[in-house]
Amino acid sequence: MEKVFASIITIGDELLIGQVVDTNSAWIAQELNKNGISLKHRVAVGDVRDDIWQALDEESRAASLVIITGGLGPTADDITKPLLCDYFGGRMVVDQPTLDHVQKIFARLNRPFTERNMKQAEVPDVCTVLKNERGTAPGMMFRKDGVVYVSLPGVPHEMKWIMENQFIPLIPQLFDTGFIEHRTLLTYGIGESFLADRVQELEEALPPHIKLAYLPNYGIVRLRLTGFGFDKNGLKKEIEERFQLFKEKVKEFLVADEDITMELLVAKLLQEKNETLCTAESCTGGNIARMITANAGSSAYYKGTVVSYDNEVKQNVLGVKEETLASVGAVSEETVIQMAESVRKIMNTDYAVAVSGIMGPGGGSAEKPVGLVWMAVAGKGRVVTREFRLSYNRARNIEMTSYHALNLLRIFINENR
Template sequence: MKAEIITIGDELLNGQVVDTNSAWMAQHLAPLNIRVVQITSISDKKEAIEEALEAASQRAQIVLVTGGLGPTNDDVTKETIATYFDSPIIRDEEVLRHVERLFAKFGFADMPPINQKQADVLADADVLFNDVGTAPGMWIERDGCVFVFMPGVPFEMKYLMRERVLPRFAAFSAREITHNAYILTVGIGESHLARQIADIEDNLPDYIRLAYLPKIGLVRLRLTASGTDGALLERETATFVDQITARLEGHIVGHDARDFEEIIVEKFTEAGVTLATAESCTGGAVSASITAIPGASQMFNGAAVTYANSAKRNVLAVAEETLMQFGAVSEQTVMEMAQGAKRVFQTDYAIATSGVAGPSGGTAEKPVGMVCVAVIGRYGREVTTFQFTNDRKINIERTVAMSLNMLWNLFSKEVKMT
């Protein structure tokens, strides 16, 4: 089944509020084989709401709408949809008592009359009772399309979706099954990757689509198959996954939707090896990306953020001569930093970073964006100098990505040696 999401609110259009509701809904619809075909954000205007509802009903069998259900004059959704569905507005006494109880619970002596409007619903709608907020949701069916209206407050929307909406969707008999397969690659750019598998992509049948989902340092491929025979879709998708995997040997990290860091934590834990970091320009971002993963304590021993040269000397025992001769941003220094981290934290692997993150501090010899990364393993070591951009945030993100890529490559080589 196809769904469309409509979010209502001028605050979404002017950037005051970021729409996180749509992503959450799409993620929870997918397991029910409900595919989101479009997400639309519109203003609190009668014409915009009517046009969006009409267009969405032509594209999808399910239309999910959030926002615009408040009691103030700028929330016009309720009045607009009453006209659109030709349904009178009535006051739901059960909802009204719930709203009054909420005001009393939070210590208000009386409830402003304007809040009584929260209990107003369309007469032709199924009321989706909102235990955690004042605005109820509404479920309306017309011409084979289901319209669901919910408040825009994220925790209220999520409650209604989990408790009232998703269970009803689960009872639908899905006419179309969607199966996703994933391939996570590192160390190869999107355009090079596409060129290498162009012939495989050209041979995909119409019901299997290939999507490229790039991030800094990696590209995730997603194969999406749609049809009525789930077992057939899985078999045929697996065939193409195998072809792509064979073609991209050496760049494949995993075959699921997990993040790269999750896979690193899992594989290091399975191998019984440990990791530490010594960071300068990244300020702990490499270690933070690893320790954000549950279970990282099984393979991550510690980190040192040695920003100043004195910290590099005192904590990691980087030689004064190395710093004087080559400078803090050098392959020689990051190699000694990695050696120090491996020794101090008693690990099998260590990553070290040092660079000119910017936007200032660069020189002709060492411009902004120059970053050195070293990785030491059980048997080998790698060190590389990168030249990134003038953007500090992007430089740090790229350094983290390249550090993890170098770590993975060295780890993969050493696993084959054992």
């Protein structure tokens, strides 16, 4: 048995001119990984016949599964379907179940069914149709010279539906896959190179089928062990043993022994003791709330936020004192303390986080430059504050501030235990 490799080809000029960020590939990669298939390559090409044809040739040499996304719409810039028909030597035929499905969608939307839409139900006669319950363009599977090709629409929720419901269940019949195991440690407070020095011996002793990766982001460095094998339980055990050695080596800096986001780490801490949280955001404009509420079930521990983008709102809703705003200003230790304590009272929670800062590019001064941020965490009769001076662009300043605020809360909660 050998490792099964896949390639992803994404089709569309919008990817090449940068109008769209490709989130499909990361999702597909994760799903394939869970099913024992490793990704070899990801390629993006434009809506150009020769380039797509060449990519199909090249990727079929590198992989035994080629996943193609995009280019399946009803308009003239969508050239993938006829191309695939030629590539696999078929002819276009109407697929009756797809036609019924497309007509049903049009009837539901109360739209006339035109000849152009008829084309959406045509597929090459050499493919296996993968039904698309979420849209009009069906998925298609082809086989040639031992390689499996899957063509999927580029619209993320349609692509995901077909993968989850139509293609992934077929993987065990199509391939003899092995198993891929990941284990991840999160560390905080130590740089990537110092971490590397610390685990050097362990890293050098790893067998060839286990790899170590360093993934630094926002001051957190993730250490990830990835192993591959055909004996699932043996692999699990082997990775687990190595993992414990790494964990022991970095214990002073350990944040978590699983791959988890900062917002879920905080959520776990709160849920352990049935505690609740609220926030008062100025410069992050609701981003902290969004991060927390992106997780299902967050209403169990998160009550809400007041985004006081305007000073009037800081006074009227959050009760920040007029003289504080007049004397030390909105971006100050005193203001974030008042914001945190006040929102905690208003929303009646165990903890509150408040942030205020200048995210740029405008709004800075000599005394309070762009990038200056104050944050406070209040709760359990205590309040802590921290000042940051960030030097990125607006988007990253917002991201970093949100992340640091959640990390400050994480440390604060741990100190109370």
